[in-house]
Amino acid sequence: MALLMAPQFSETQQVTPTRFEVSLRPGIPANIFIQVRPAKDYPVDLYILMDMSRSMLTYLDRLKREAIQLANTMRNLSSKSSFGFGTFVDKPTAPFFYGAKN
Numbered sequence: 001m002a003l004l005m006a007p008q009f010s011e012t013q014q015v016t017p018t019r020f021e022v023s024l025r026p027g028i029p030a031n032i033f034i035q036v037r038p039a040k041d042y043p044v045d046l047y048i049l050m051d052m053s054r055s056m057l058t059y060l061d062r063l064k065r066e067a068i069q070l071a072n073t074m075r076n077l078s079s080k081s082s083f084g085f086g087t088f089v090d091k092p093t094a095p096f097f098y099g100a101k102n
Helices: 054-077
Strands: 044-051 081-088
């Protein structure tokens, strides 16, 4: 089995190696070591697009319950985090969608 050397990071790299080439004969495996080092305080953006169909109502209730925890988790990952929501409805007529009440 071919064994490649473990990669080394430079100051700005987050994933290493950035490039590698392997030539193998059929049936001969190779181990390739890839390392990931997250950048410190890297920007994190999360946008949730929610289907507002009635069939998704259970998931909407769950998202409402867990949204604050999700936002707090993102803030712990990075002080440069953004969090957004959007909605859509495939069939915007009753009884297929859940509309907000006034």
